Amino acid sequence: MVDPRIAKFRSDADSVLAHLKTEYSKLQTGRANAALVEHIMIDAYGQKQDLRSIAGISVDQRSIVVQPWDRSVLGAIEKAIQLADLGASPINDGVAIRITLPSMTEERRKHLQKVVHQLAEEARVSLRKHRQVVHDAIKPEKDEDVKETLNQELQKGVDEYNGKIGEMAKKKEEEIMKV
Known part of the structure; x- marks a missing residue:
């Protein structure tokens, strides 16, 4: 059974990914959208x-x-x-x-690439804030083994979602740089 604190983190992290996806969809790529x-x-x-x-x-x-x-x-x-x-x-x-829509210039592509990185970093910061909230909820746990297991699960979730953010950023960057 998944601890409710970890489940809440995953739910919040899914919201962060959904928001990032929405923000990325608003960025101009080589095609009209x-x-x-x-x-x-x-x-x-x-x-x-x-x-x-x-x-x-x-x-x-x-x-x-x-x-x-x-x-x-x-x-x-x-x-x-x-x-x-x-x-x-x-x-x-x-x-x-x-x-x-005009063809994007190299300068515009580079600018959008920076915006992609900035949005990804904002998503990572939001993810860290959600992690901190859950970490603070785990701290009062009396059983050290349970606390350690929950912290490891939490970190595994953070790593997983950071990887997803990185994949999304890389994919969007490739879309932007495609001529």
Whole structure:
């Protein structure tokens, strides 16, 4: 049976990985990706809404097409996309907005590589914080053998999740550097 403290750590670590995956999906790679724009907040109907709730988003190799369900918000969508700093200008044709993503420069690739490393490090820091919380919960344990076993299990989990973070970072880096 798994100790509830270790189970909590694994649950928290899974959340860290899910968050990292979400953050990585927002980074531009060589291909167009709906995740680049779907979370952009749009001023529409007197409130802020994310783009995916007011428009259909379709993607091909190099471009993203945003087709709002109500054409009256085209201007607001275009403005929000311009402010999102995607490195591409949106083109409003009166029916939809087309965003053609330029090829990434070597400088942009290197910058994104740094962002990937930074996000991975933030995930590792979060993992260490979760480990510390569980470690503090294990400290009051009276039985030294149980305490040692739990600490070893905890460290094994930390190593496993650090490995997963490293794999995710390496995979994303390869996507970014692929020309």
